[in-house]
Every structure is written in structure tokens, then in C-alpha cells.
Amino acid sequence: MFEVIGNDILAPNLHRLTVRAPRVAAARRAGQFVMVRSAAGEERIPLTIGDADPAAGTITLYVQAIGASTRRIVAVPAGGALRDVAGPLGLPTHIANWGRVACIGGGVGTAVLYPLARALAEAGNEVTTIIGGRSAQYIILKDELAAFSRELLITTEDGSLGRKGFVTHALDDLITDPKLRPGAVFAVGPVPMMRAVAEQTRPHGIETVVSLNPIMIDGTGMCGGCRVVVGGVSRFACVDGPEFDGHQVDFANLTDRLSTYRKIEAEHACRLAGKETV
Amino acid sequence: MSATMTMKERLAIGRVRMTELDAVVRSRNFEEVNRGLSREEAECEANRCIQCTHRPCVDGCPVGVSIPEFLERLAAGDLAGSARILTGDNALPAVCGRVCPQETQCEARCVRGVKGEPVAIGYLERFVADWAMAHADELGRPQLPASTGRRVAVVGCGPAGLTAAGELARRGHGVTIFEALHDTGGVLRYGIPEFRLPKEIIDREVARLLELGVAVECNVVIGKTLTIAQLKSAFDALFVANGAGLPMMLNIPGENLKGVYSANEYLTRVNLMGAGRDSQSTTPILLGRNVAVIGGGNTAMDCVRTARRLGAERAMIVYRRSEAEMPARVEEIKHAKEEGVEFLVLNAPLEIVGDGEGWASFLRCQRMELGPPDDSGRRRPVPVEGAEYDLPADVVVNAVGTRANPLLTATAPDLDLNRWGNIESDERGATSIPGVYAGGDIVRGGSTVILAMGDGKRAAAAIHDYLTGGGAA
Ligand SMILES: Cc1cc2nc3c(=O)[nH]c(=O)nc-3n(C[C@H](O)[C@H](O)[C@H](O)COP(=O)(O)OP(=O)(O)OC[C@H]3O[C@@H](n4cnc5c(N)ncnc54)[C@H](O)[C@@H]3O)c2cc1C
Ligand SMILES: Cc1cc2nc3c(=O)[nH]c(=O)nc-3n(C[C@H](O)[C@H](O)[C@H](O)COP(=O)(O)OP(=O)(O)OC[C@H]3O[C@@H](n4cnc5c(N)ncnc54)[C@H](O)[C@@H]3O)c2cc1C
Ligand code: SF4
Ligand code: SF4
Ligand code: FES
Numbered sequence: 001m002f003e004v005i006g007n008d009i010l011a012p013n014l015h016r017l018t019v020r021a022p023r024v025a026a027a028r029r030a031g032q033f034v035m036v037r038s039a040a041g042e043e044r045i046p047l048t049i050g051d052a053d054p055a056a057g058t059i060t061l062y063v064q065a066i067g068a069s070t071r072r073i074v075a076v077p078a079g080g081a082l083r084d085v086a087g088p089l090g091l092p093t094h095i096a097n098w099g100r101v102a103c104i105g106g107g108v109g110t111a112v113l114y115p116l117a118r119a120l121a122e123a124g125n126e127v128t129t130i131i132g133g134r135s136a137q138y139i140i141l142k143d144e145l146a147a148f149s150r151e152l153l154i155t156t157e158d159g160s161l162g163r164k165g166f167v168t169h170a171l172d173d174l175i176t177d178p179k180l181r182p183g184a185v186f187a188v189g190p191v192p193m194m195r196a197v198a199e200q201t202r203p204h205g206i207e208t209v210v211s212l213n214p215i216m217i218d219g220t221g222m223c224g225g226c227r228v229v230v231g232g233v234s235r236f237a238c239v240d241g242p243e244f245d246g247h248q249v250d251f252a253n254l255t256d257r258l259s260t261y262r263k264i265e266a267e268h269a270c271r272l273a274g275k276e277t278v
Numbered sequence: 279m280s281a282t283m284t285m286k287e288r289l290a291i292g293r294v295r296m297t298e299l300d301a302v303v304r305s306r307n308f309e310e311v312n313r314g315l316s317r318e319e320a321e322c323e324a325n326r327c328i329q330c331t332h333r334p335c336v337d338g339c340p341v342g343v344s345i346p347e348f349l350e351r352l353a354a355g356d357l358a359g360s361a362r363i364l365t366g367d368n369a370l371p372a373v374c375g376r377v378c379p380q381e382t383q384c385e386a387r388c389v390r391g392v393k394g395e396p397v398a399i400g401y402l403e404r405f406v407a408d409w410a411m412a413h414a415d416e417l418g419r420p421q422l423p424a425s426t427g428r429r430v431a432v433v434g435c436g437p438a439g440l441t442a443a444g445e446l447a448r449r450g451h452g453v454t455i456f457e458a459l460h461d462t463g464g465v466l467r468y469g470i471p472e473f474r475l476p477k478e479i480i481d482r483e484v485a486r487l488l489e490l491g492v493a494v495e496c497n498v499v500i501g502k503t504l505t506i507a508q509l510k511s512a513f514d515a516l517f518v519a520n521g522a523g524l525p526m527m528l529n530i531p532g533e534n535l536k537g538v539y540s541a542n543e544y545l546t547r548v549n550l551m552g553a554g555r556d557s558q559s560t561t562p563i564l565l566g567r568n569v570a571v572i573g574g575g576n577t578a579m580d581c582v583r584t585a586r587r588l589g590a591e592r593a594m595i596v597y598r599r600s601e602a603e604m605p606a607r608v609e610e611i612k613h614a615k616e617e618g619v620e621f622l623v624l625n626a627p628l629e630i631v632g633d634g635e636g637w638a639s640f641l642r643c644q645r646m647e648l649g650p651p652d653d654s655g656r657r658r659p660v661p662v663e664g665a666e667y668d669l670p671a672d673v674v675v676n677a678v679g680t681r682a683n684p685l686l687t688a689t690a691p692d693l694d695l696n697r698w699g700n701i702e703s704d705e706r707g708a709t710s711i712p713g714v715y716a717g718g719d720i721v722r723g724g725s726t727v728i729l730a731m732g733d734g735k736r737a738a739a740a741i742h743d744y745l746t747g748g749g750a751a
Pocket of ligand 1: 045061062064066111213215216
């Protein structure tokens with residue numbers, strides 16, 4: 001059992017959980033994730049380790065409740081426990097000094113981006129951070145990110161905070177200004193966002209790293225369920241990733257595979273909802 | 279009664295038949311197919327053993343179970359005596375009695391098989407083991423020696439790890455098993471389905487280990503959560519038994535369509551996570567109408583029989599050689615056929631064809647015929663010119679095999695590997711790092727439960743010698 005020390009709501013359906021997992025906290029590096037199961041019978045799902053405090057033996061998870069498993073996880077109150085937390089899994093982010101980098105986060109991807117952006121800043125990069133969301137209430141971690149970013153740009157679809165539009169609009173300004181043009185771009189968020197960013201940087205030849213979120217089961221290379229097509233070959237995101245060269249990723253296949261259980265999950269959600277009203 | 283039975287009387291007894299669940303009923307549920315023997319049946323079958331002094335059956339068993347001895351006690355009605363002999367030789371007899379390929383091991387050597395049918399050693403092993411589990415109190419707890427103060431870490435909670443842990447604990451060493459998944463058993467739990475090996479058996483075996491003082495820590499991925507180097511500094515010796523869990527891909531077009539699974543994924547979803555089987559489970563699985571399973575081994579049989587139980591109208595084995603070449607156990611093939619599984623032999627998969635929306639819909643196959651024998655002596659399948667066709671398949675399961683998972687070994691550069699990525703070890707399990715031993719599938723590549731257990735047993739003896747300064751390898 002892994003005790004939940006804290007559980008706060010950052011945005012609608014987006015929670016920050018602090019979990020006691022001393023071994024994971026000690027071993028973890030930016031870019032890695034854990035496989036979590038809230039209770040017996042539940043699915044195993046991957047969640048990025050947002051932060052870790054090795055001295056306190058805790059890790060931070062940012063969880064967006066979108067389906068049955070994530071809803072169960074965010075429902076665990078402080079003082080409760082997650083049954084299983086295994087990790088850190090996946091390859092750590094390759095951190096180098098590119099001089100100037102742009103870090104782009106969308107939705108809960110912003111949380112996944114946070115440890116990565118911080119590690120890049122610590123490695124001496126000049127980090128410009130762009131975060132986007134539907135509206136102001138979905139913008140998370142802006143103070144945390146601003147603390148080490150040269151500049152923090154915010155975009156919202158409804159214009160309720162920062163610039164109205166998408167993260168790609170903000171990125172455009174950076175790319176087209178030779179004084180701001182990044183040596184590398186890191187994009188984490190919904191698949192369409194990562195895809196758009198990769199398409200945007202491709203003609204400029206700017207190295208672009210994306211963090212893929214396929215469906216996973218074991219997270220250790222055993223099942224192959226997390227395979228993604230990168231450069232025309234199948235790679236297992238849990239052991240070869242989750243970060244890959246955005247210009248090589250077959251986003252269409254990723255999008256498609258992510259929809260595998262959509263119908264079943266929807267039925268499941270109906271059943272659950274049905275039960276709760278009885 | 280057995281002592282008074284004449285040789286002639288023994289020879290006159292016919293081999294017992296295993297009671298099985300009705301094929302139609304069982305092909306729609308996950309209950310164990312083989313129901314076990316009654317005490318009368320078991321004692322009668324044990325009397326078929328003619329107690330050969332040269333014990334050929336024992337040579338056929340990779341862990342050298344004292345077969346005539348445990349059968350003799352069983353025939354005499356001394357179940358406790360029989361159980362003591364059996365459990366002394368085999369750490370997981372309830373498992374082996376169910377999943378060992380007896381027909382190629384112990385029973386293949388049985389003298390009674392020369393003219394007629396061999397003694398049903400596997401069935402009897404299962405009977406005695408099940409009796410022992412149900413009568414643990416009568417057997418008494420094993421006396422543990424005083425603690426040696428030495429600590430051993432075991433990596434992986436499959437049959438090799440479980441066996442080594444038990445053997446080491448019985449010698450007074452402190453043992454901790456580290457398991458990457460959230461539950462115990464390795465392939466016994468996530469691979470072999472409930473209808474062949476009820477999970478309760480693994481739970482009981484693990485409970486027995488806990489009674490011996492073994493600690494089991496799940497959710498610890500060695501190479502990630504803790505490194506081999508960290509284990510080396512915290513423990514006096516290591517036994518690495520992390521299995522062979524990395525699926526081999528087919529490398530044919532269409533492999534990334536929705537509805538295409540590796541055997542590991544398919545079985546893990548159902549067995550470990552309970553998908554489609556346990557109403558409490560929230561893990562989903564696609565229930566295909568036409569399920570094509572590619573391969574001819576035990577894994578393929580487990581997948582195809584699972585598909586049947588998940589409701590497939592057509593559950594099909596697609597295999598490139600002929601049935602005679604299938605590596606699966608004869609019993610599995612027989613059971614699968616009874617359950618309505620179709621065998622499409624001499625068929626090689628060429629491509630998985632999608633429906634235009636990303637879902638698998640056909641498996642394009644090439645008909646094959648047997649050509650001249652190849653290096654392995656098996657007749658090599660060769661394509662029949664022009665004989666391609668599309669088999670309807672909305673779920674395709676790839677059961678062509680597994681390889682060594684590099685997750686752990688990649689983080690231990692001093693550990694010598696062979697060219698397939700398996701750990702190099704000597705016959706007692708010693709690796710290139712002093713104090714680090716290895717066994718099971720990570721050393722052998724895919725093999726069997728009993729060979730993995732044999733490795734665990736031998737390595738435990740070697741580790742004991744290493745820790746107590748006894749005879750070196
Ligand atoms: C390496 C990695 C790191 C991740 N890190 C985080 C994180 O830090 N925080 C976080 O909130 N989420 C993260 N995710 C995504 C998270 O694992 C999924 O949201 C979760 O598995 C959905 O489970 P569910 O049962 O709640 O939803 P489901 O009921 O399974 O799914 C709800 C909907 O989301 C779709 N879906 C299913 N799986 C995924 C997925 N992996 N990604 C996107 N959509 C999916 C389904 O098709 C369905 O439409 C990460 C994923 C990966 C692979
Ligand atoms: C579907 C299927 C059916 C089979 N049927 C039969 C049969 O009928 N009869 C038979 O004799 N054999 C059968 N086999 C083969 C047999 O199951 C294996 O040979 C045997 O389980 C190998 O045992 P093991 O202990 O070496 O490894 P495994 O059983 O694979 O156990 C290894 C364990 O280590 C864990 N692990 C892996 N990596 C790490 C890590 N880095 N850190 C910590 N833990 C880790 C794994 O999660 C797993 O629990 C079958 C295999 C399969 C896949
Ligand atoms: S362990 Fe397996 S091979 Fe050995 S006697 Fe038992 S069933 Fe036969
Ligand atoms: S070979 Fe057969 S008959 Fe002979 S001792 Fe073994 S089991 Fe009995
Ligand atoms: S999640 Fe199973 S191989 Fe990646």
C-alpha cells in the first residue's frame with residue numbers, strides 16, 4: 001500500500017496527489033512514470049512522476065480524471081492509500097544544453113511537462129514555456145513553471161487567460177523570430193496538440209520531443225500493448241519511451257490505437273453511473 | 279492391499295481416465311477442465327506402478343521426483359507419507375501435476391508405457407499435492423533450522439523464484455522476493471489460464487512460503503526501482519529469475535491495427551487483470567467474433583481456448599507447419615479441439631488487413647505444404663504457389679514466442695549475456711558476478727515450469743554453499 005499524503009484539486013477534474021513511495025522517489029528521474037492501481041480489480045494505468053522528494057520519500061502525481069481508473073485514483077483522500085505503485089518506469093528525458101528550448105504543455109500534459117522543463121532549466125537551457133487550455137480554470141502550474149522559465153506564455157481557447165488561441169500560435173512567434181528561435185522543442189499534451197507542434201517545427205528542422213501516452217498494461221516491456229510506430233518501426237513506449245522524436249511518430253496510429261476501448265469504456269461508465277443512481 | 283497384489287493383477291489394471299468438465303459447458307467458462315481423481319481412482323492407478331528398481335521414470339523428471347516411492351505410499355493408502363515424499367522433492371507439485379508435459383518427461387520413460395499406457399504420474403502427483411494442501415495440518419509444519427543470518431534477494435516471483443525462495447528459507451536463510459507486477463506467480467498467474475491452473479493454487483503456495491518467513495515485495499522492478507548493485511550491497515546473494523517476458527513481433531503489415539494482441543497482452547488482460555472473466559475487473563478486452571491465434575505452442579492453445587471462453591464464434595489456430603510439428607502438449611490440443619477450436623494448419627500469416635477504420639478484419643494467409651526436412655529434421659513448410667486467401671478475424675493474437683526482457687540485464691553491465699540476451703550461467707546457476715545466480719526462462723529462453731523450478735532448486739543449493747563456505751561449484 002502506498003499512502004496518499006495529500007490530494008488537492010488544481011483545476012476541474014485535475015488533482016495533485018502526494019504519495020509515499022520512498023524507493024520510487026529515490027530512483028526517479030525527469031520523464032519517468034509509475035504504473036498505478038488504486039485497488040484490487042482496478043486497471044493498471046501509467047502516470048508521470050511530476051515531482052519527487054527523496055528525503056521525504058514522496059512523489060507527486062498529477063491526475064486528470066477522464067475515465068473509471070483515474071476517477072477512482074483522484075477519489076482517494078489524504079490518509080487513504082493506492083494499492084499499487086510501481087516504477088520509476090520508462091527512459092528518463094535526455095537532458096542536454098540546447099541553449100534555448102521551448103516547452104509546451106496542454107491540459108494535464110502541463111504537469112507531465114513540469115519536471116522535464118525544470119530539468120532542462122537546471123541544465124542551463126533558457127526555457128520558454130507555453131501552456132494552453134480550454135479556459136483559465138484549466139491552466140495549471142503557472143507559478144511553478146514561471147519560477148524557472150525565461151518567459152511563460154499562456155493561451156486559452158476562449159481567451160479567458162493569456163492569448164486567445166492555441167499553443168501553436170504562441171510557438172509560431174518564437175520560431176519565426178531568429179532571436180527567440182529554440183534549439184529544441186518539448187511538447188506534452190493531447191495527441192492532436194503534439195502532432196500540430198511536430199508539423200509546425202518540421203519544416204524548420206527544429207528537434208522536437210513528444211511524450212506519448214498509449215494504453216499500457218504492465219509498463220515493463222512484457223505485453224507490447226503500448227507499441228507506437230516511430231520512424232516506421234514499432235517501439236514499446238514503456239521501455240523505449242515515453243519520449244520520442246516527434247517528427248518520426250505516426251500520430252494517426254497512436255490516435256487510432258488510443259480509441260481501442262472507447263466503446264467499452266463508455267459502456268462501463270454508463271454501468272457505473274447507473275449503479276450509483278440506484 | 280498393494281503389498282498383496284500380484285504383478286499380474288497390477289498389469290491387468292487399465293489407466294485411469296481423468297474426469298473432465300463437459301466440453302460444451304466448459305468452452306464458455308473458466309472453471310478447471312480436469313476435475314482430479316477420487317481417492318479410489320488414485321490408489322488404484324498407483325497400483326499400476328510395478329516399482330521398477332532402475333526407476334526410469336525418475337530419470338525423465340527434471341527434478342528427480344521419487345516417483346515409485348510416492349506411488350508406493352499412495353497405493354498403500356498412506357497419503358501423508360506419500361505427500362511428504364512428493365513435497366520433499368518438488369516445491370510446487372500441485373502446479374507440476376497440472377502443467378508438466380508428462381507425456382514427454384516422466385511418463386515417457388515409464389515401463390508400463392512400453393506395452394500399453396504409462397502410469398498416470400501427473401494425475402497422481404496432482405492428487406497427492408491437492409490432498410496435501412487440504413490436509414496441511416496433518417502433515418505438520420516443517421521444522422525450520424536456526425536463522426543463518428544470511429540474506430538472499432530473489433528477483434521474480436515465477437516458478438524459479440518461488441522454488442529457490444522455499445529452498446533457501448528451509449536452509450535458514452532470510453529471503454526477500456522482489457516482483458515487478460502487483461501479484462505473485464509469474465507466468466503461472468498472468469500466462470497460464472485459470473481453466474488449466476486455478477489461481478488459488480498459486481495463492482496457497484505463496485502462503486506456504488510466507489509461513490517459512492519469506493518476504494514478498496510486489497511492485498518492485500529490479501533495474502528500475504532498485505538496481506542489481508543496490509541488491510548486492512543489501513543482500514549476501516542474489517537469484518535472478520525474471521523470466522522471458524518480451525513478446526516477439528510478427529513483423530507483418532497490419533500488426534498495429536486495433537484488435538491485434540500479443541499473447542502476453544491477451545493473457546495478462548484476462549488472467550492477471552480479470553478482463554472478461556471477473557465482473558469486478560475494470561480492465562477491458564476486445565471480445566472477437568472470429569479470433570485467429572497465430573502459433574502452435576502451449577501459449578497459442580491457452581490464447582485460443584481463452585478466446586472461446588470469451589465468446590468467440592470461431593476460435594482458430596493458424597499454424598505454418600502441420601499438427602505433428604506443434605510444440606503444444608497433446609492434451610491441450612485435444613482439449614482445444616473438443617471445445618470447438620478450429621485448427622488451420624499449414625497456413626502462414628502474411629498480413630492483417632484492416633476494415634478501413636483501423637480495426638483488424640482479415641488475416642491474409644498463405645497455404646503451405648510440407649517440403650523436405652530442414653536442419654532440425656522437421657519437414658519445412660513451403661508456400662503453395664498462388665494459394666493466398668483472407669480469413670475473417672476481428673481479433674488476432676500473436677503467440678509466436680517471447681524473448682529475454684532486457685529491462686533488468688541492461689542495467690547490470692557486468693552480467694554476461696548470450697547473443698539472445700539470456701543470462702549466461704553455469705550448471706549450478708552461477709553468473710559472471712560472484713554471488714549472483716540465475717535460472718528459469720531468463721537463462722533458458724522459453725522452457726517449462728519444471729525446468730525453471732529445477733534451476734531454482736539447484737541455484738538454492740549453490741547459494742547455500744556459497745553462503746556457508748561449503749563446496750564451490
Ligand atoms: C507514460 C504515460 C504517462 C501518463 N501520465 C499521465 C499523468 O501524469 N496524468 C494523467 O492524468 N494522465 C497520464 N497519462 C494518461 C493516463 O494514463 C490515462 O488517462 C488513463 O490511463 C486513463 O484511464 P481511465 O480508466 O481513467 O480512462 P479510460 O476510461 O480508460 O479512458 C477514458 C478515455 O480516454 C482514452 N484513453 C485511454 N487511455 C488513454 C491514455 N493512455 N491516454 C489518453 N487517453 C486515453 C480512452 O480511449 C477513453 O476515451 C499518461 C499516460 C502514459 C502512457
Ligand atoms: C501462456 C503460457 C503457457 C505455458 N504453459 C506451460 C505448461 O503448460 N507447462 C509448462 O511446463 N510450461 C508452460 N509454460 C512455460 C512456463 O510457464 C515458463 O517456462 C516458466 O513460467 C518460467 O518460469 P520463471 O520463473 O523462469 O519465469 P516467469 O514465470 O516468467 O516469472 C518471472 C517473474 O519475474 C517478474 N519480473 C520480470 N522482470 C522483473 C524485474 N525486472 N524485477 C522484478 N521482477 C521481474 C515477472 O513479472 C514474473 O513474475 C507456459 C508459458 C506461457 C507463457
Ligand atoms: S514434476 Fe513433472 S516431470 Fe516430474 S514427476 Fe512430476 S509431473 Fe512428472
Ligand atoms: S517406470 Fe512406471 S512402473 Fe516403473 S516405477 Fe516408474 S512409474 Fe512405476
Ligand atoms: S505496457 Fe506492456 S510492453 Fe509496454
